[in-house]
Amino acid sequence: MQTGVKTPEQLQAMRQGGKIMAQIYKELRAYVKPGLNELDINAWVDRKIREYGATPTYKEPDVDFPGVICICVNDELVHSPPTDYDLETGDIVSFDLTITYKGMKTDSAFTMMVGEKPKGAAKHLLDVTEKSLYAGISVVKDGVTTGDIGAAVEKVLKAGKLGIIRNYCGHGIGKKMHMPPNITNYGTPGRGEILKSGDTICIEPMASLGKEANYITDDGWTVAMKDGSLCAHCEHTVLVTNNGYEILTQL
Numbered sequence: 001m002q003t004g005v006k007t008p009e010q011l012q013a014m015r016q017g018g019k020i021m022a023q024i025y026k027e028l029r030a031y032v033k034p035g036l037n038e039l040d041i042n043a044w045v046d047r048k049i050r051e052y053g054a055t056p057t058y059k060e061p062d063v064d065f066p067g068v069i070c071i072c073v074n075d076e077l078v079h080s081p082p083t084d085y086d087l088e089t090g091d092i093v094s095f096d097l098t099i100t101y102k103g104m105k106t107d108s109a110f111t112m113m114v115g116e117k118p119k120g121a122a123k124h125l126l127d128v129t130e131k132s133l134y135a136g137i138s139v140v141k142d143g144v145t146t147g148d149i150g151a152a153v154e155k156v157l158k159a160g161k162l163g164i165i166r167n168y169c170g171h172g173i174g175k176k177m178h179m180p181p182n183i184t185n186y187g188t189p190g191r192g193e194i195l196k197s198g199d200t201i202c203i204e205p206m207a208s209l210g211k212e213a214n215y216i217t218d219d220g221w222t223v224a225m226k227d228g229s230l231c232a233h234c235e236h237t238v239l240v241t242n243n244g245y246e247i248l249t250q251l
Contacts, residue, residue: 006174006198010104011239014174014200017101018237018248020052021108024097026251034089034115038071042082045069049099057098057105057177066221070096070109077206077214077231078168080222089115092122094233098177105177107202108249109235122230125209128160129232132185132205137238140245142197150187153205157185165206165214165231168223173202173237197242204235 006014024045031044046068049056056068066081072094073085079096087093096109111126112118118126136153157164170183181193185205195201210229217224225231239246 006104006200010102010174011198011200013102013104014106014237014239014248017054017099017104017106018108019251020049020054020101021097021099021106021237021249022251023052024048024099025095025108025110028095029110029112032087032093032112032114034087036087038082038085038087041071042067042069045097054099054101057100057107060100063177068097070094072096072222072231072233074230075225075228077165077208077223077225078233081219087114091115092118092125092230092232094231096233096235104175105173106237106249107173107177107204107235108237109204109233111232111234121209124160125162125207125230125232128156128162129205129207130234131160132156132207133203133234133236136183136185136203136205137236137245137247140195140201140203140238140240142195142240142242144195144240145187145190146181146183146192146195147187148189148192149203150184150192151189153203154186157205157207160207163208163210163212163229163231165208165212167214168206170202170204170235173200195240197240199240200237200248201240202235202237204233206233207231
């Protein structure tokens, strides 16, 4: 399954958009500190997106999200709109952002600890989730299946004894934010959709220190862990090439 045939100009726009994304994230990591309000972070990210010549995908009519970036804290997994919460030292916070540049989307997420270096179980959660992302990326090439990618992610998360989130997953991306196929965080090698050179996908492991069960909170957006466990989310937009891959959302 192709995620949509793209012209060289469209692929270049995704490369440029991905670099903008990575630069914003580099600056965001340095900007985040204890006491910072989520709404202030949202406004800061909004300014940065526009300063770099892109637009916030989440504000487009077909998405209509109440913010330009998802900010999830501790047991919040994904899709949390910015609130008036002030970040505290030791919070585990994930940021998930999609931007549009010259009509093309790029999508990326990362998780960090606020105000100090993670240690113990929190460090294990962040390290293993990120490791699983790169394990999934490492198998990408022309002819890879979605099952190959999912199996590579799952192997790392299982070895780390983390809860594997199965009801949210990665996806194709291009002119739209979410396109076929689904890229799950589990799978069977050789099964699923076959990806071809030129496809662009988002691989996004989500994991928890507890069980995988989650629910949507009263705000209608935020997905949180039922057992209140800490969770993490990492994501890159990746281009499938003839003999490998190109990570578009990194400097």
